[in-house]
Amino acid sequence: MAKKKSPASKGAAPGNGGTGYKWPDEGFTVIPDWVYTSDEIYARELELIFEGPTWNFVGLEAEIPNPGDFRRTHAGARPVVMVRDADGAVRVVENRCAHRGAELCRPLSGSVKEFMCPYHQWTYDLAGNLIGVPFRRGLDGEGGMTDDFRNEEHGLRKLQVTTRNGVVFASYSDAVEPLEDYLGAEMIETFDQTFDGREIRILGYYRNTIPSNWKSYHENLKDPYHATLLHAYLVTFGLFRAGQRSAMIVDEVGRHGVIASARGDEPEIKAETRELKAFREDMVLQDGRIMDLVDEFEGPWTVTMQTIWPNFIVQRELNTLGTRRIVPKGPHAFDLHWTMFGYAADDDEMTRHRLRQGNLMGPSGFLGAEDGEALQFVQDGLRHSLPSQAFIGLGGTEEGTSTSPISESALRSMYRYYSEVMGLR
Amino acid sequence: MMAPENAGAVQPNTAALREFRLEIEEFNVEYARVLDEFDLVRWAEDFFTEDAFYRVTGRENFEAGLPVGLIYCEGKPMLKDRAFAVLETTTFAPRYLLHMNSNARVTQVGADEAIHAQSNYMVLETLVEDKTRIFQAGRYLDTFVRQDGRLLLKKRDCVYDSLIIPNSMIFPV
Ligand code: FES
Ligand SMILES: [Fe+2]
Numbered sequence: 400m401a402k403k404k405s406p407a408s409k410g411a412a413p414g415n416g417g418t419g420y421k422w423p424d425e426g427f428t429v430i431p432d433w434v435y436t437s438d439e440i441y442a443r444e445l446e447l448i449f450e451g452p453t454w455n456f457v458g459l460e461a462e463i464p465n466p467g468d469f470r471r472t473h474a475g476a477r478p479v480v481m482v483r484d485a486d487g488a489v490r491v492v493e494n495r496c497a498h499r500g501a502e503l504c505r506p507l508s509g510s511v512k513e514f515m516c517p518y519h520q521w522t523y524d525l526a527g528n529l530i531g532v533p534f535r536r537g538l539d540g541e542g543g544m545t546d547d548f549r550n551e552e553h554g555l556r557k558l559q560v561t562t563r564n565g566v567v568f569a570s571y572s573d574a575v576e577p578l579e580d581y582l583g584a585e586m587i588e589t590f591d592q593t594f595d596g597r598e599i600r601i602l603g604y605y606r607n608t609i610p611s612n613w614k615s616y617h618e619n620l621k622d623p624y625h626a627t628l629l630h631a632y633l634v635t636f637g638l639f640r641a642g643q644r645s646a647m648i649v650d651e652v653g654r655h656g657v658i659a660s661a662r663g664d665e666p667e668i669k670a671e672t673r674e675l676k677a678f679r680e681d682m683v684l685q686d687g688r689i690m691d692l693v694d695e696f697e698g699p700w701t702v703t704m705q706t707i708w709p710n711f712i713v714q715r716e717l718n719t720l721g722t723r724r725i726v727p728k729g730p731h732a733f734d735l736h737w738t739m740f741g742y743a744a745d746d747d748e749m750t751r752h753r754l755r756q757g758n759l760m761g762p763s764g765f766l767g768a769e770d771g772e773a774l775q776f777v778q779d780g781l782r783h784s785l786p787s788q789a790f791i792g793l794g795g796t797e798e799g800t801s802t803s804p805i806s807e808s809a810l811r812s813m814y815r816y817y818s819e820v821m822g823l824r
Numbered sequence: 825m826m827a828p829e830n831a832g833a834v835q836p837n838t839a840a841l842r843e844f845r846l847e848i849e850e851f852n853v854e855y856a857r858v859l860d861e862f863d864l865v866r867w868a869e870d871f872f873t874e875d876a877f878y879r880v881t882g883r884e885n886f887e888a889g890l891p892v893g894l895i896y897c898e899g900k901p902m903l904k905d906r907a908f909a910v911l912e913t914t915t916f917a918p919r920y921l922l923h924m925n926s927n928a929r930v931t932q933v934g935a936d937e938a939i940h941a942q943s944n945y946m947v948l949e950t951l952v953e954d955k956t957r958i959f960q961a962g963r964y965l966d967t968f969v970r971q972d973g974r975l976l977l978k979k980r981d982c983v984y985d986s987l988i989i990p991n992s993m994i995f996p997v
Contacts, residue, residue, distance in 0.1 A: 507884055603885040603892025607989035631913035679913055685901030734988065739892045754896045758906070763880065763894040765909050768992035772916045775991055 422823045423788060427811040428796060430789040432781045434814075435612040440821070441730040447820055448709050449475025449727065452575040454561065454568040456711030456724055457481050457491055459738060461565060461599040462508070467525060470508045473726045473736070474558055474569045475710060480504045480514070481567060484525045491569040492527035493556035503555075514555075527555035564594035566722075568711075582707065583650045589657045589705050592696050593715050598743035602754065605737040607762035611774035613710075613725050613733040614817070619770050620706045621656045621813060623647050623804035624793060627675075629773060632765040634677040636690050637662050638702055638716070639804075642669040647801045653812030654708035659700040662692065662717075689755055692717050716766075718749075719756040731778060737761055841930050848928045848941050848968065851975055856923035859995065864907035867996065873969060873976045874900050880982040880997055883962070894989070895996055906996065916994045922948040923997070925964070938978065939968040945982070947997055949990070960986045960997060 420440060423429050434440055449455060455474040458481045462470050469482040471494065478494040496503045496516040503516040503523075513530065514523045522531035529550040537543025558569040561578045568578060579587060609616065619625065626639040633639040638660065645660035672678050684690065692701060695718065705713040712723035720741060726734040737760070741753045760767045781787070794806030798815065801808040818824050851871070858866045872878065879893035897903050928943035942965050949959035962984030968975045982997050 508888075601890065603888075603890035604882060605892070605894055605989070606882070606987055607991060607993075609991055629915060632909065635913075677913070682908065682913060685904045686899060689902070689905070750891065751898070754891055754893065755898060755902070757892060757896055758902075761894050762989040762991070763993040763996075765914070768994055769915045771992040772994075775917065 420823055422814075422818045426796070427798070427814050427818075428790065428792045430791060430810075430814060432786050432788060434614065434817075435778065436730050436782055438730060441727070443821055444727070445476055447822075450477075450571040451820070452570070452572040453709050454570050454575060454578055454581050454707075455709065456707065456722065457567050457569045458724075459565055459599055459601065459722065459740065460489060460562060460567060461601055461740070462738075463489070465510065467510045467512055468508075469504065469511060471504055471506070473710075473724065474571065476727045478502060479558065479569065481569075482525050489560055489562060489567050490526050491558040491560050491567070492523075493558070495556070496521060497529060497553045497555060523555055527557050529553045529555075564591065564596045565599050566590075566594055582655065583652070585648060586650050586655045586657070586705070586707070589648075589659075589698075589703050590707075590713065592698050592703070593705075593713055593720060595697075600741050600743045600745065600750075602739040602741055602750070602757075605739070605761045606734060607737075607771065608728070608732055608734050609771050609774050610732050611778035612730055613727040614813075615774045615777055616712075616725055616733065616735070617656075617706050617708070617813060618810055619774060620658055620704050620712060621647065621649075621809035622807065623658055623801075624807065625773070626658065626660075627672075627804050628677060629769055630766050631677040631679050631682065632759060634672065634675060635679045635682050637665065637668075640665065640668070641672055641804055642667075644699070645802070645804055647804070647806065647809045649799045649801075649809045649812045653798070653816035655706060656809050656813075657703050657705045659703045661699055662701040688752070689758060690717070691752060691756075693749065693752065714760060716759055717756055718753055719760055720753065721757075721760060731782060735762075841933075844930045844933070844939055844941070845928055847975055848930070848939075848943070848966075851968075852925045852928060852943060852964075856925055859923045859997070860921060862911070862921075862995065864911055864995070868900065868903035868907040871977055872900055872903060872980075873971065873978045876900060876903070876977050877979045878903060878977070878982075878996070879980075880984065880993070882987045883983050883985050884987055886981070886983045894993055910994060914994060916992065918952055919994075920950040921959070921995060924948070937970065939966075939975070941966045941968060945997060957990065958986070959990060960984045960993070962986070962997070 420433055423431055457472045457474055458470055463483040466483050466485045469480050472479055472481050479491050480494050482490050484490050494502050494504050498519055498521050501516055501518040503514055520533050524530050535544050558571055561568050563578055626633055627641045643660055643665040648657040701717060703715045710725040714721040721737050721739045724736040728734060739757055741750055759765050791807040791810050794808045797808050798812040855871055878897040880895040881893045885892055925943050925945040930939055930941045932940040942963055944963055946961045947959040948956055950956040962982055965981040966977055967979040969978045
């Protein structure tokens, strides 16, 4: 049991990033409640993480194939527009008019020649430059902008943009490192297995609000322990089972991760597994196609779930593929935007296979729904009870990559990194 | 904005169509009842043809012609697998659900006697110690066929307007 503590050594300790919060002395085997519940911490996260020197996932190039195509999306918590410029480049601009702040792009997607704000009709080109202001010179010699008004000073806020094999990232920071350095070689290897340059076909979208802190979602996907316990579909059908070859891979910095497993790579089902609630010998599928695996990827794993800090998940569960974008909504909730995809070269049967297998994931997925529920349980628990802290002592104090699923090593790495970025130590 | 299929079709006011509509309304009342009672075994067994297609998807996908489904079932066996998973193995918070449907209308009767119809639906969800909320509002786009005298769904596309799902959709709609 975690020790009960007062709101987490809160006090004017030095090195607390100005928040008044300091990481508990026990280190990274505990997580104080306030990282999930404090408005002050949340505001600092937006500033230092989502709007700091990180790469936010915004979308896929396949969503905007032609010049003028756009999609409303988010970089961190902020609404942005991802658009294909006339020259073919991908731009990401803030969805906020430079005049009086109106959100100027309202449809989810579409195609335009330029952006016109609906309020006073300021117009912007596809790169976000201001190109037109109605009545700029006033009317009958009166009113209008003064002579020193410069279009260049009143464009939309432009984010840094980078792409890799059709995946679009944006950053608010000019100081952010190149994406390849940001991800590191090990993460790129997994990333490139899914995004290997093949043309992508969008299959559709899901969105849901998970009433939990955004970090809990990273934790969930850095937590192989739960995968061996919570999900009957994983355990029973051997997608993720203790005793199987699996790994929780963590990048050098501790912020990104891949939870990976190899189905069928198991001499026999362990006695411990047979005793689990989630192991259901009586579960026999009437239609087994959902578990079919078409071998189409490099590498040893049948499942890789990759978390890319701070807002991106790449899902490869057998043949069901998707991106997930975390949109934080305060300390107690985040939206999850799922984009399911296949490859342009898929034939009809392969597409339908991906769609059938899609029943595993998403807000109504056999796995996805359970994760959403579990995360709500967590937030409800720590939001309403006496302030305390979580205990993450599986695997002792080891950090980094772990080959045992019964370890919370990746969580400790993540919080070491987090506490540093947040100035909590 | 694109309208659902057949939305523009004028419904001839004939006695036969009125009969169909009444029959579909009765079907939907019963369908809502089994879902209210979480009786997914009946849901999978009693309302669909063996080869039925059942999908729940956002209006955004439907209008863009994107094929994905939150739930995507090809055939009764997949419906039964979902029923088993939800009832026997899925971990979720306890809840009450109320299913409403209305505005049933026949949009077209095909040469093969398949009846194309649509209706509106709404699901109210109540979690323990929480307020009742509108969980989902949408439309059923259906194809019915008659087997042994009874109408059965050959296709039910549940297209929801409520694009942001409140957390998880545990039960089909
Ligand atoms: S707020 Fe956009 S033009 Fe005035
Ligand atoms: Fe999970």
